[in-house]
Amino acid sequence: MSDPARESETEAKARRGRNIALALGLFLFVVLIFVVTIVRLRENAIPAF
Amino acid sequence: MAMATAPSDTHAPARWQDFLQLLKPRVMSLVVFTGATGLVAADHPINPILAVVAILCIAVGAGASGALNMWYDADIDAKMRRTRGRPVPAGRVQGPDAAGLGVVLSLFSVMLMGMALNWLAAGLLAFTIVFYAVVYTMWLKRSTAQNIVIGGLAGALPPVIGWAAATGTAPLNAWLLCAIIFMWTPPHFWALSLYTTEDYARVGVPMMPVVRGAASTRRQILAYTAILVPLGIAPAFTGLGGLAYLAVSGLGGLMFLLLAVRLYRSHAGESPDPRTTDGLYDVKAGAKDARNLFAFSILYVTLLFATLLVEHVAGLPALHLL
Numbered sequence: 001m002s003d004p005a006r007e008s009e010t011e012a013k014a015r016r017g018r019n020i021a022l023a024l025g026l027f028l029f030v031v032l033i034f035v036v037t038i039v040r041l042r043e044n045a046i047p048a049f
Numbered sequence: 050m051a052m053a054t055a056p057s058d059t060h061a062p063a064r065w066q067d068f069l070q071l072l073k074p075r076v077m078s079l080v081v082f083t084g085a086t087g088l089v090a091a092d093h094p095i096n097p098i099l100a101v102v103a104i105l106c107i108a109v110g111a112g113a114s115g116a117l118n119m120w121y122d123a124d125i126d127a128k129m130r131r132t133r134g135r136p137v138p139a140g141r142v143q144g145p146d147a148a149g150l151g152v153v154l155s156l157f158s159v160m161l162m163g164m165a166l167n168w169l170a171a172g173l174l175a176f177t178i179v180f181y182a183v184v185y186t187m188w189l190k191r192s193t194a195q196n197i198v199i200g201g202l203a204g205a206l207p208p209v210i211g212w213a214a215a216t217g218t219a220p221l222n223a224w225l226l227c228a229i230i231f232m233w234t235p236p237h238f239w240a241l242s243l244y245t246t247e248d249y250a251r252v253g254v255p256m257m258p259v260v261r262g263a264a265s266t267r268r269q270i271l272a273y274t275a276i277l278v279p280l281g282i283a284p285a286f287t288g289l290g291g292l293a294y295l296a297v298s299g300l301g302g303l304m305f306l307l308l309a310v311r312l313y314r315s316h317a318g319e320s321p322d323p324r325t326t327d328g329l330y331d332v333k334a335g336a337k338d339a340r341n342l343f344a345f346s347i348l349y350v351t352l353l354f355a356t357l358l359v360e361h362v363a364g365l366p367a368l369h370l371l
Binding site: 010015021029040 | 061062064068102105161
C-alpha cells in the first residue's frame with residue numbers, strides 16, 4: 001500500500017513545474033524593474049547619459 | 050502567493066499552465082491588441098521599452114481580472130458546459146489561490162504602470178480591474194440583464210489606458226475608441242448568448258435572452274448595431290483614421306448591419322421546433338444567423354483596430370472630414 005503522505009511522481013512533476021515558473025516570473029520581474037529604472041533615469045535624472 | 054494543489058486523491062495537481070489559464074489568455078490578447086492600438090494611435094513619442102512595459106501592465110491587469118472572475122464565478126462555471134473545465138471548478142486550482150494570484154497581479158500591474166509610465170494610466174487600469182472584478186463579476190452579472198452592457202466598459206477601456214500611458218492624457222479620440230468597443234460588446238455577446246441560452250438559464254445568470262426573450266434580444270442587437278456602425282466610422286472624421294480606415298469601417302459596418310438585420314428577421318434563440326430538429330448535429334432554427342454575427346463581430350473589431358494600428362505605424366495621413 002502506498003504512503004498517502006508521500007508525493008506521487010505526477011504531483012512532484014507538477015510542483016517542480018510551478019516552482020520553475022515562479023522562479024522565472026520573479027527573475028523577469030527583477031530584470032523588468034532594473035530596465036525600467038535605467039530608462040527612467042536616462043529620461044529624467046541624467047539627460048546627458 | 051501560495052500555490053497549493055487540490056487534494057491529490059480527487060483531482061490532478063495544479064500545473065503552471067493552470068495558473069496561466071486563470072489569466073484568460075484569449076481575452077488578454079484582445080485587450081493587448083486594443084491597448085496597443087490606443088498607445089500607437091496617440092502619435093506621441095514614447096520610449097519603446099516603456100511602451101512594451103505599458104502593454105505588459107495592461108495584459109497583466111486583464112489577466113488579474115480574469116483570475117478574480119474565475120475565483121468568484123467558480124460555482125456557476127462548474128454548471129456550464131463551456132466553463133466547467135476551468136481550473137477552479139475542475140478542482141485543479143483552489144479558489145483562494147486564484148484570488149491571491151488576481152490580487153497580487155492587480156497590485157503589480159497598477160504599481161508598475163504608475164511608476165514606469167504615469168498615474169493617470171495606472172488609475173485607469175486600477176479602475177478597469179475593480180470595475181470588471183467587483184462591479185461586473187460580483188454585482189451586475191448575477192443581478193441584471195444589462196450586465197454585459199454596463200460591464201462592457203471594462204473591456205472598452207484598454208485603448209484609453211494605452212493612450213494615457215503614451216501621453217498622460219485621455220482626449221476625446223481615446224474615448225471614441227472606448228465607445229466603439231462599448232457599443233460593440235452587446236451585439237457581440239448577445240449573438241453568442243442566443244445559442245448558449247440553456248447554459249445561462251440553468252445557472253440563473255440573467256442574460257438578455259433568458260430574461261427578455263430571444264425576440265427582444267434580436268431587436269436590441271439591431272439597435273446597438275445601428276449606433277455602432279456610425280461610431281465605427283467616426284474616427285475618419287475626427288483626425289484619427291485615414292482613407293483605409295474609412296473604407297474598412299464603412300464596408301465592415303455595412304456587413305455588420307446586414308448580418309444584424311438577418312439575425313433580427315431570424316428565429317435565433319427560440320425553442321427548436323421538434324418537427325424540424327431530430328438529429329444531434331442539427332443546427333437550431335436561426336442559430337446560424339447568430340453564429341454568423343458573432344463570428345463577424347470579432348472580425349469587424351479586429352479589422353477596425355488593425356487598420357488604425359497599421360495607418361499610424363506606417364505614418365499614413367489621417368482624414369479630417371469634420
